[in-house]
Amino acid sequence: MAMATDVPKDSFRLSMLIYDTRYRSYTIQIVVLILFAMAVAWLLNNTVQNLAVRGKQFDYSFLWQRAGYDIGQQLIPYTNDSTHFRALLVGLLNTLVVAFWGCIFATILGVIVGVLRLSNNWLIGRLMTIYVEIFRNVPLLLWILLSYVILSETTPQPRDFRVTDEMAAAGEEPAASMMLFDTVAVTNRGTNIPAPLFDRGLGTLDLGFMTLNLTFWAILAVIAGSIWVNRRILASARAQQEATGDRPVTWWKSILVLFAPTILLLVALGFHLEIPELRGFNFAGGILVAHSFTALTIALSLYTAAFIAEIVRAGILAISRGQTEAAFALGLRPNRTMSLIILPQALRVIIPPLISQYLNLTKNTSLGIAVSYLDLRGTLGGISLNQTGRELECMLLMMLIYLSISLIISSLMNLYNKSVQLKAR
Amino acid sequence: MKKTVFFGALAATTLLAGLASAGTLDDVKARGELICGSNTGLTGFGAPDASGNWAGFDVDLCRAIAAAVLGDATKVKFVPTTGETRFTALQSGEVDVLIRNSTWTATRDSELSLDFVAVNYYDGQGFMVKKDLGVSSAKELDGATVCIQTGTTTELNLADFFKQNNISYQPVTVGDDSEAQRQYLAGACDAYTTDASGLAASRATMPDAENHIILPEIISKEPLGPVVRHGDSQWGDVVRWTYYALLIAEEKGVTSANVNEVATSTTDEEVKRLLGVSGDFGAKFGIDNAGFKTAIAAVGNYGEIYARNIGEGTTINLARGLNALWTQGGLQYAPPFR
The missing domain is CATH 1.10.3720.10 (MetI-like)
Incomplete structure (x- = not known):
């Protein structure tokens, strides 16, 4: 029959790129890729030209x-x-x-x-x-x-904290006062919180491109060390519990390990808080958030x-x-x-x-x-x-x-x- | 084959896109409308009034240019720009000319590729504080919180001023004048700093204007003027000379009321040239020969514009000071119109 002899030939024709499903997806992908590249090139070229x-x-x-x-x-x-x-x-x-x-x-x-x-x-x-x-x-x-x-319109201005001599004489209270044992002041500009200060800080280390605050990193290292040691204690307690069935008492060890080194270090460094106080237009000292x-x-x-x-x-x-x-x-x-x-x-x-x-x-x-x-x-x-x-x-x-x-x-x-x-x- | 055509078209559009900003004057004429970059709202200088019509000292210069180029002072579209967006708007061609209290500096002239064509207001940076703050000099502002508009020269002047005087401050960087006013009035900053004219304009809109004072120190030179894109000298000339035409008109006593009468009766050759009665100066600029006359008729001369918008007696109440004509001891001086 005529149909039977019409077997597809192996030779490649250009039209197969569109009509043959074996090649069509490649054709589409390549065309899209070319268009995409051209769009990018046009953008770049346009930018360069306009610059x-x-x-x-x-x-x-x-x-x-x-x-x-x-x-x-x-x-x-x-x-x-x-x-x-x-x-x-x-x-x-x-x-x-x-x-x-x-x-x-x-x-x-x-x-x-x-x-x-x-x-x-x-x-x-x-x-x-x-x-x-x-x-x-x-x-x-x-x-x-x-x-x-809300924060800036409902909070008092720094000057509302001021106690003038007349007010002190008349025994009047200022319009606003500090919170948390007079350590934190919330004004309409920000929150003034106490700043940690060290009498005997470790200074800074200059690495050329940046400076490291040694005090800060020392404290961080001690805290991280404490947490690590605490985890070791807990792990050994667990091991002992699994081996013997009795869990040793660890809470006092944990507390000691977690807090004692940090507190000791802070005392050694002469840690104290700088309380913000009203000076001139704003609160000075402390940290302004x-x-x-x-x-x-x-x-x-x-x-x-x-x-x-x-x-x-x-x-x-x-x-x-x-x-x-x-x-x-x-x-x-x-x-x-x-x-x-x-x-x-x-x-x-x-x-x-x-x-x-x-x-x-x-x-x-x-x-x-x-x-x-x-x-x-x-x-x-x-x-x-x-x-x-x-x-x-x-x-x-x-x-x-x-x-x-x-x-x-x-x-x-x-x-x-x-x-x-x-x-x- | 098709690809070649496509590439050709691509190259052509790219070139066109690149060159579209070449002839602003022709663009404006073809559009039939001037697009003027203005302030987002600074009373007296450039702000829409209650019915949405733009009015102000800078706005009137836009209208004068529209009158000179298009013969109609109303054919202006005002595009409000902030301190941050203004130069980008101009560079990208979104506006034809920027008249928005912009300070002429070397950086802006060179690096930003802008051209300041004139100085329509000589200004300086000042500070405004509330009266009950008890401050009488900017040097007493040690430790104060200062509101400052971002993207402005005042930001840099402020830093320099406090450093030179060895005092400290806390900057609060705000986007535009209205936000600065809100923060200042709410007490979020002790002082507000910007151009002294801007301070006066802000104060005029405050409900309790008498409770605020502008400190005597002027800490910088702020020559404010119209800006065009670099490289379009023809358009720059039109803007520059429209402004000078308004100055010369004041010097020669030509006002919006008498301009038609003066044009017929004057014997002053410079005025004749200015109003297009003799010579073809307007045409040489590429505008109508009587373009400058139209501009003066539409908005009045420099003095009239000043008095109407920001002069003594208005809510802004600024004395002429440095902005008086050179004949009256000021700095406003136009080159000869010949």
Whole structure:
């Protein structure tokens, strides 16, 4: 038959690239790849052309010029004589410190709310639902502005703390007073807390590119050492319990090991607190925690916690009801059931979406500009960009830094995720 | 084959995109509208009034340029810009000219590729404090919290001033004037610093203006003026000379009220050239020969603009001071119109 002789020939024809299913997917992929490459090339070319038209060079040397501006909150020494790069570092640390505290508070609050939302107590369950729905459904920026306005408009001005001679004579009290045994002052600018000071500090170690505060690191090392020793004590107690059935008494050892070395070191270093006091326009001495920081941290924590609560709830619901019933059958109380049986299993479901929430929170810190919080966006992407006019360089560098932070956070969390996954043995 | 065409088109569009900002004057004429970068709202200098019409000292210069180029002072679109966004808006071509209390500095002229074409207001940075703070000099502000607008020269001047006087301060960096005012009035900062004219304008809008004082120290030179993109000299000339036309008009006593009458009766050759009665100066700038006359008729001369928006008797109440004409001891001086 004619049909039978019409066997497809092995020779390759161009039309086969489109009509032959064996090659079609390659054709499509290659065409898309070429288009993509062309789009990227066009973007690059356009950028270069436009930069050339404006007479601008792509140059990062401005990072080493004098910055010339001041930053309110600085975790490392910085003056207006420092470089733009130093300002970048100050901003980066300000970003990280908000992200750090935000993640911690959001996690704690989120887990509590998520668990309570499943509570059998009708009132508590509904209250948590209301909290989650309100915070999830209103833009974060508004929460940041709201917490900032509440903090700065409801608190007294520094001058309200002042006691003038006439007032002292008349026996009047100032309009505002300090809290916690006169150590903490909350003004409409920030919270002044006592600062730790050392009479015999260990000084600093200059490494060239950065200086290390030896006192701080020594204390940190001692605390870490104490915790490690305490874990050894507990481990040996457990070993003895498993071997003999008797658990040795360890609580006094733990307390001694955990606190004694740190206290001894603090005494040796001459630790004391510097209490803030009203001097001139503001409180001087102590540490000023600006309201921009507090407001940003509070708003970020409350907002992200609402999302984390939902993730936790979903994680708990993913664990079969039988697990709870089995735990109850063994006589475990509801609290123990949650902490020993349900949450450890739920973690496997919770952690992957939790990573995105951490990343969101970290990136959302850039909204701090709304309350004058000088984070990375405020220094490198704000003032440095403006004063030097290097938009492209600053933006690219800022994107690179945010990208690196996010990748580091997600890889750390992925490591943790691996450690709590079901082990296939 | 097709690819070649595509690449050709691509290259062409890229080139066009690159060169689109070449002739601003032609762009404005073709569009039939001037896009003017203005303040987000600084009463007296550039702010929309209750009915949404923009008014102010800087705004009137925009209107004068529109009148000179397009023959109609209302054909202006105002784009509010903050201290941070203003230069990017200009560089990217989003606005044709930026008239927004911007200080002329070497960096901005060179590195930012901008051209400051004139100085329409000679200013300096000052401090405003509440009266009951009991401060009479900026040097007494040791330890104070100071509100400062970001992206401005005042940020750098402030740092320099406190360093030179060996006193400390806590900066609160805010986005724009209204946020600065809110923080200042709420007491979140002891002092607010910006250009002295800006302080006067801010104070005018405060409910308790009499309770605030502007400290005597002027800590910097802030020549404020219209800005255009670097490399478009023709457009720069139009903006510059529109402004000078307003100055010359004041010097020669030409006002919005008498400009038509003066144009027919004047015997002053410079005024004749300015108003397009003799010569073709307007045409040489690429605008209507009587363009400058239209501008003066629309918004009045420099003195009129000043008196109407920020002069003594207005809520802003700024004396002419440095901004008086050179004939009256000020710095405002226009090159000869010939």
